Amino acid sequence: MNPSGGLVPSPRTLEVESLDAFDRLVAAGAVAMHGWHAQSLDLRGRKAALEALDVEGAIFLGCTFDQGVEDGLRRRGALIFPRLQGVPFDPYRARLYTPQELYAGLENSPYEELPDALVYQWSIRPGQRNRLDATLASALHDHAIGDALDEFTHSDPYAGRTTVGVMGGHAALRGTPDFAQAAELGRLLAQSGRIVATGGGPGAMEAANLGAYLSQVPHAEFTAALAGLGAVPGFRPSVSAWAREAAAVVERHPGGTPSLGIPTWFYGHEPPNYFATHIAKYFANAIREAILLELCDGGIIFLPGAAGTVQEIFQDACENYYSAREAVTPMVLVGRQHWEHEYPAWPMLQRLAAGRAMEDRIFLVDSVDQALAVLGG
Secondary structure: OOOOOOOOOOOOOEEEOOHHHHHHHHHOOOOEOOOEEEEOOEOOOOHHHHHHOEOOOOEEEOOEOOOOHHHHHHHOOOEEEOOOOOOOOOOOOOOOEOHHHHOOOOOOOOHHHOHHHHHHHHHOOOOHHHOHHHHHHHHHHHHHHHHHHHHHHOOOOOOOOOEEEEEOOOOOOOOOHHHHHHHHHHHHHHHOOOEEEEOOOOOHHHHHHHHHHOOOOOHHHHHHHHHHHOOOOOOOOOHHHHHHHHHHHHHHOOOOOOOEEOOEHHHOOOOOOOOOOEEOOEOOHHHHHHHHHHHOOOOEEEOOOOHHHHHHHHHHHHHHHOOOHHHOOOEEEEOHHHHHHHOOHHHHHHHHHOOOOOHHHEEEEOOHHHHHHHOOO
């Protein structure tokens, strides 16, 4: 599987994701749009340019046109996917989300009225999962997010760097040792030149993205940010207060180190954290989980967690169990007491790994410094 969900190599196409890109292509003398995929463009005012182009084989996804242009494009061989009515998101979006986009209006409005919450509310309407239009919209959206994620992983600042996943429970509260440990891990990983990827939610995930985001600020400022966040320990009872406290940190430290969050509206009661600079949010949790694990070519560090983290451990273990030796990635479990006794995943993991290529790529450690050391950082 690749991030965009395709199972086979795709033909060469040209993604046209901005008006500037469209105008540059036209100005450069383009005469035909065969193989062009125009995504969510407002093409009003480009009637003359479109009429001058051979549009047979072009695909327009959620674009807006001048009056009468759309019918002409169809007659000349273009395929047009219309905007979907009553959908509170763009199914054809060309880029990953930012926290500022998902939390637009946070300064003056409660979380329940913001884009992220409105999409979740739409997704859980009675009967929504059985409606063809809703299913089509969410599937198109997840494909578009996968495509955007694939582009991100082949661009600066991502290209040429390994990605290390940090998995852990959402219950780790700001101001606690567990939260500080996860933040320090994210900071150390980013300082070592790796891209940090998490499930994009609260708790240990937020902390790891925070540590990565603030990896280049002086340590005193990093610890001050940690202490300040403790004023609102968790997203309950108020997501609004929780997110505003994080947004204030980002405003004080603009331009932090990029990191990746991959959350899901399937668990929409857990809001996305504000410190992942690039957010690939999916409707389908199974796709989201598979993609998150696949992206982590530098291994995954599992901090203490419960059901969700245990699921991720053994999903990753299954990948490694059947993997070619050269494709096995490290698995590092942090917290002997937790993973040997409270949730004894380590004994089972050892049993699975025995005699397999993954046997010398699983580790149980007690600190984030040790976790980084076994990854070679």
